[in-house]
Amino acid sequence: MSIEVKDLSFCYNRGTSLEKRALDNVSLSIGKGEFVLIGGEIGSGKSTLVRHFNGILKPQSGSVTVSGMASTDRDVRHKAGLLMQYPQKQLFGRTVFEDVSFGPSNFGIKGDALEQRVADALEQAGLGRDIGSLSPFSLSGGQMRLVALAGVLAMQPEYLILDEPTSGLDPENRSSLLATLKELHLSGISVVVVSHQVCEFLPLADKVILLDNGWVSFNGTPVEYVRSVSSPLPEITLLMKDLIREGFDVRDDILSIDDAFEEIVNALEKRGAGQDE
Numbered sequence: 507m508s509i510e511v512k513d514l515s516f517c518y519n520r521g522t523s524l525e526k527r528a529l530d531n532v533s534l535s536i537g538k539g540e541f542v543l544i545g546g547e548i549g550s551g552k553s554t555l556v557r558h559f560n561g562i563l564k565p566q567s568g569s570v571t572v573s574g575m576a577s578t579d580r581d582v583r584h585k586a587g588l589l590m591q592y593p594q595k596q597l598f599g600r601t602v603f604e605d606v607s608f609g610p611s612n613f614g615i616k617g618d619a620l621e622q623r624v625a626d627a628l629e630q631a632g633l634g635r636d637i638g639s640l641s642p643f644s645l646s647g648g649q650m651r652l653v654a655l656a657g658v659l660a661m662q663p664e665y666l667i668l669d670e671p672t673s674g675l676d677p678e679n680r681s682s683l684l685a686t687l688k689e690l691h692l693s694g695i696s697v698v699v700v701s702h703q704v705c706e707f708l709p710l711a712d713k714v715i716l717l718d719n720g721w722v723s724f725n726g727t728p729v730e731y732v733r734s735v736s737s738p739l740p741e742i743t744l745l746m747k748d749l750i751r752e753g754f755d756v757r758d759d760i761l762s763i764d765d766a767f768e769e770i771v772n773a774l775e776k777r778g779a780g781q782d783e
């Protein structure tokens with residue numbers, strides 16, 4: 507069971523003078539249980555692509571299926587939950603409980619079952635269950651984002667899709683969100699992260715897909731990605747720090763860029779071998 511995208515094309519303002527082709531014959535597959543990173547420059551089509559996964563956008567040509575269900579089916583949103591960019595702007599409830607319970611209660615879940623769903627989702631999102639009675643607007647920006655994440659998790663999706671989840675977060679909230687995503691992935695949820703900062707999520711990813719002007723320019727493992735780019739030094743330095751943060755076996759006394767590349771590839775390969783065991 508997977509997300510299958512076949513020959514997907516999509517234009518905004520189709521048939522007008524403002525026509526903009528955002529996706530051009532995109533085909534890809536996201537396996538169940540994978541952590542997939544979708545990267546690419548600003549405007550390369552990342553958001554347009556993932557908005558097809560939970561049916562916000564409908565394919566103009568080609569197809570998208572999620573665990574065998576066409577993305578045009580209304581129920582696809584129960585299989586793929588999307589946390590949009592700046593999701594805190596979408597909070598509306600008087601209490602956190604009201605916000606997080608909105609999806610499942612519309613789905614007919616009530617009473618104790620609803621309370622349990624909300625408590626579980628708050629816990630999975632890394633928030634205590636006691637937060638339910640607070641106003642979401644009394645929380646910090648990072649906590650508000652986690653409340654929005656809990657709202658998506660309360661629908662118990664098979665695929666959790668996050669569009670630029672760390673943008674605008676301070677370093678502390680960023681690390682706690684990354685830790686939460688790692689936990690969610692370990693618990694068996696498939697995670698798809700859209701980010702133009704590939705290095706930030708590379709240590710967590712099983713697969714990297716890059717878009718360039720609406721087409722897939724790269725689709726491979728993190729090791730293949732590192733081998734394929736000649737990243738500028740600051741990115742490599744950040745990646746080394748991110749790998750150390752995630753407990754990868756990397757030396758921190760590397761002097762040359764070539765050695766740094768080798769060290770990163772070795773560390774990622776070791777992790778890959780560990781996962782296969």
Ligand SMILES: Nc1ncnc2c1ncn2[C@@H]1O[C@H](COP(=O)(O)OP(=O)(O)OP(=O)(O)O)[C@@H](O)[C@H]1O
Nearest residue numbers: 518519526528547548549550551552553554555702
């Ligand atoms: N609602 C819209 N109407 C018209 N054009 C749009 C619309 N949304 C996106 N586009 C255009 O489609 C292209 C792809 O946009 P998209 O938002 O999918 O890219 P992105 O890679 O997610 O960018 P970002 O990193 O800025 O979020 C861009 O050229 C963008 O300007």
